Amino acid sequence: MGVVREKKKIGWPVIILIILAPFILRFAVGLFTGHDIEDVRAKIEEHLYEKYGEEFVVTQIGTRSSRGKEFYQARIYPRSIIGTNREWDDYYCASASVSKRSFGRLGGVGDSYSYVNRNMDVEEYLLPEIKNIFGERVLIKVDVAHEVTGDGSWWAGYKSVSLKEVRKDIAEDPERNRIILDLDVYIFDRIEDEKEKEERRKEIFELVQYLKEEGLFEYLEMRVVFVDERVLAPSYKKYKYEISASRKVNEYIKKEDKTVNLPPRNLRKKVSKVLQQEVNEMSEEELLASMRKIRKDELSYDGIRKWNCQYLSPIYSEGLVKERYTSSYNPETINKYKEIKDIKIGTNLEYIYFK
Template identity: 70%
Template sequence: MRKDIAEDPERNRIILDLDVYIFKRIENEEEKEERRKEIFEFIQYLKEEGLFEYLELGVIFIDERVLAPSYKKYKYEISGSRKVKEEIDGEIVRMPPRDLRKEMSGVLQQEVNEMSEEELLARMRKIRKDELSRSGIEEYNMAYFSEVFSPGILKERYSTSLEANPNIKKNYKKIEDIKIPEGLNYIFINEERKE
């Protein structure tokens, strides 16, 4: 490291921008609380290691049915389908028709149930990095997500948002600071999910 950078704390920092993709559904509130605890513990670990000061962390829970062999076929059907407006958690979103979503959910679940862990891992490895984005695999498959912004990263990258809403600043000293909302455009139909 250059001496002038090493001696200037404003230029000598580690900015950590992580996106963690978990290919598993959260089935119930108990499981959601367990995931919240794991995220909280990970943040505490990053603090201990000195990696929290400039942290931007996204934890994205992707429905594992995207790993099924027929997923691409349904993906094209879904993208070509006429979208309908649905209200989910008080928000109006445009979704593919419910009957197509229901058929796809059942077929892909059956396929995933028949896959071995090795097959699932092999399918995960085939996902290209450029597909891991809001307009890619996340668009309709993100069941839940959690975003963590350290005070330092808020000041560095999101100062306008911080000034407009100072309540977004959190030090993540308590587990309740971790939020895990549902993805509004989540396309799969589960028995437990309220539609």
């Protein structure tokens, strides 16, 4: 008869160890190889929801290092812009970071979306008056900085989230707070003659006076860009690529006594004619709908401005020139924009269209 052996019972310490094994393994992996990406994503998402009151997409999570310290960094944008023309526009995106700590811990979260939020807030504030001055065919691009200082010898960016907050800080301590405004105003309506050009000059002057009244002129760099409305035609994108790929030729501009590198005249004439015919058949509502599809990252020299800008009016306040373009600053000749004639409207020599 065989000997019956008594089965050994598994003790509680062993059971607890078995239960905790996955967590211990995860901790060890985090300790030696990094944290779980989903934990990083969840921490950033929670931070952003608590701070801004809406859900964000947190993507492209990777590791970075600065001054010997490692941290996670991600690209972020609100879920609310998914499916709109803002989704792939860098203007509406920001970054968030989480510091890496020892023993698998994650540090606090920091983000730069406050800058995006502030830009949108200022845009929302300015756009109604700008449309009131120039009409509905207007898009604007804002880049506003709130800077603070200790003794005036240095200035650093501050993460205020709204124009109201910036103004409050300036009102309380004007010597240590300032607002720097970069403003691009794109008007999708070409100027037909000198009479209309003078009317536009008056409108730009009106905008400058408005910005002065609002306390937004002291550190201002602004471009008022008059864009040919043919960019709103359905076939514009097709011809845009054809123009970009074309072999450029030197063309002498007699009126300006300058030679410019432009697409071939035959191509320019064809594009001008075809797009004008399309625009003639579009209603104002269709033109505005087409304009609203234009992304912020297209409102640039390499985007719309290079070939399609007819006229450009640059505005630089004295404070901005003194701060940003020191070598050009001359208090005796600086433009104060006190009269309509102080508004200069220059021709874009790279403008490709024919009437």
